[in-house]
Amino acid sequence: MKAEELLLKHKLRKTGNRLAVLSLFAGHSKAFSHSEIQAKMGSNMDRVTLYRILDAFEKCGILHKIPDDEVSVKYALCDHDHSVEHHHSDDHAHFKCHECGDTICLEDYEIPSLKSPHGFRVDEKFLLLGGVCDQCQ
């Protein structure tokens, strides 16, 4: 989906900062941490503004939040077409390479649905695989 319509759809105003963040994600199909994005943006964008943009994008479903075992979280573009309610539930796995450090979406790898433990309600799942990617073999 085009950046501009993405913002329009979610009632977010079209600003230079937001377009810059979106075009970063559009260019590379991988996940970025706050500090990685910050570095790419240079000193153009305030640190706090970036926190707010990532929060807003995650909340409305533009970005995925990916738990990380070292950095606190990373973000990746949500490519599929689904409602915001489903944004946090029906998800795919992610892979993190311990050589290059990249985290990528495994769009094709839907997280297997295992039955909830007795008495628990599951409405969110994160599957993070770690290893070595094809590039780094």
Add this chain to the structure above:
Amino acid sequence: MKAEELLLKHKLRKTGNRLAVLSLFAGHSKAFSHSEIQAKMGSNMDRVTLYRILDAFEKCGILHKIPDDEVSVKYALCDHDHSVEHHHSDDHAHFKCHECGDTICLEDYEIPSLKSPHGFRVDEKFLLLGGVCDQCQ
């Protein structure tokens, strides 16, 4: 396994700090973040010392490191008996309750083994489920 032999087994010296951390995990079967443990320990233990203890325990296989979507990581006792090499691979799922904030091990829920994407080597998997636990329903 008893705290004392656990330390002996991994060639870690038996100190008050380490025993305190181990007894915390022994008492509650749930995961704790650094700051949660820090709070339990009061001002007895230095912040840096705790970082080092958690690192050491994780490296030698006493504790699991659990990626979190808000806090950077949490730690939980590794109950099963396996080699250090397997400590990071053959793992179970974890569940985080968004009401009480607790993260617990789902020892019975082995992470389904899905075939690695072409050209990738997977040697680590984290499955974090989110929702509401039985207590909080």
Add this chain to the structure above:
DNA sequence: TAGTTAAATGAAACAATGTTGCAAAAATTA
């Protein structure tokens, strides 16, 4: 198009989290 309104931004101040280096203390070994 100019004026109005609401959202977004940048900056500062602060809080929390994580790292490094080093000297003192404590645990094991001899």
Add this chain to the structure above:
DNA sequence: TAATTTTTGCAACATTGTTTCATTTAACTA
């Protein structure tokens, strides 16, 4: 007990994340 090695506490520092508020900017309206 003495020697050795690990662990600890502390200080100093770096990074990450939050809050508040004044200013700017985008979208809307007349």
